[in-house]
Amino acid sequence: MPDMEPFEVRELRYFVAVAEELSFSRAAERLGMAQPPLSRAIRQMERRLGADLFRRDSHRVYLTELGVSLLDHAREAVDAVQAVSRRASRAAQTTPSLVATAKPGIATEILRHVVREFESLAGAPRVEIVVSGFREQTTMVRDGRADVAVLGSPFERKGIEVEVLAIHPRVVALPADHPLTERRRLTCADLQGEPMPIWAKSSPSDIAYSSGRDRGSAIAADEGPVAGPTVSDPAQLLEVVSLGQAIALIPAWLAERNPRPDIVYAPVLDASPYSTVIAWPEGARAQHVARFVRTATELYVPREVHA
Structure with missing residues (x-):
């Protein structure tokens, strides 16, 4: 069987946009183009593959199993080409x-x-x-x-590659009237069953870390925290805690910079650090x-x- 003609970067960009938006009209708007040529380009990709990337009905668009498997590779390819172009432009x-x-x-x-x-x-x-x-x-x-x-x-x-610059312990932020403020020594197990904020766009591993259920804790990661409000920045997180809607594990440096009468910060002995x-x-x-x-x-x- 002869090799299929490789996809062009333009086609992969189109596919990623539709896959992320799950809407041809929104993807076309994002790409700054009309919807008909976008739809034609996706159909041409599917014809060359001999299989569907998307299922379409009158109400929604969703990825097929093949589409799901292609998405990460397509993102990587598009990012790699963009990265080369941007870095070459700066170097020139x-x-x-x-x-x-x-x-x-x-x-x-x-x-x-x-x-x-x-x-x-x-x-x-x-x-x-x-x-x-x-x-x-x-x-x-x-x-x-x-x-x-x-x-x-x-x-x-x-x-990416990384080098560690600093390692900070994490502490728990508690509403001032929370019963745990009376405890002198806290562990991640003591926080189990308490609602914790969920950071926007968090992966399961992010949630495990944020709730003390990662590798630094004796609590199994698959137990899952009690989901509190979704937050997108530290200021919002601290307000959620002060209102009694959740407790939160945060870097010690964030606690030191935000002393508040309505929040008590306490060390958690086995919480993994913030790097x-x-x-x-x-x-x-x-x-x-x-x-x-x-x-x-x-x-x-x-x-x-x-x-």
Whole structure:
């Protein structure tokens, strides 16, 4: 049987858009094109495969088993091509630049410190700092929008390499009138059965970490936490706790920066720590990226910071 003609990157972009939106009209809007040519392109892909990527009815579009299996590979291919284009464009500039990203908080503070030190080195390129949102950093490194990122636990390791810069213990944030505030020693098992906030876009492993059911806990990860409200930033999380809607495991540094009369912070003896890391693309060989990483690791010798 002859090999099938390879998909074009354009076709994979179309497929990913429809797979993520589960709507041809929304995907077409996202791609900035009309719906009919998008539908034709997907049908052409299916004809070449000899199988359907999507099931369609009058109410919805959903992925077939083949479509599900193709999606991750298609994303990786699209990200890889975008990454090559973006990094080549930056390297071709008259004055080469490096893009570094982090979310607000301790990560941006560390990043600013590293950038100041890096830019003081002879021949170092200009660094553009991009403040990114929750869970955006690893995607930006993989698809080339950023060359390096400072991020914290938990994070997806796929497609990136990391070096640890700092390790912080985690504490539990409790409403001031919660019965657990009377306990002098707490473990993850003591938190079982309590509602905990769910971070937006969390994977099962993220939820296990956030609830103390990861490898650092004696509680089995598959037991599952009691789901509290969904949150998207630390300020929202602390408000949820203060209102008595949930308790939360948080980095000790976040507790230290947010003393409040309506929240009590308590150590949790067996909670796995919060790590802050520097991340860069897997297999990257660019000298300025390696130099930036080396600057970061020389400034921040990884050690556990006790609460």
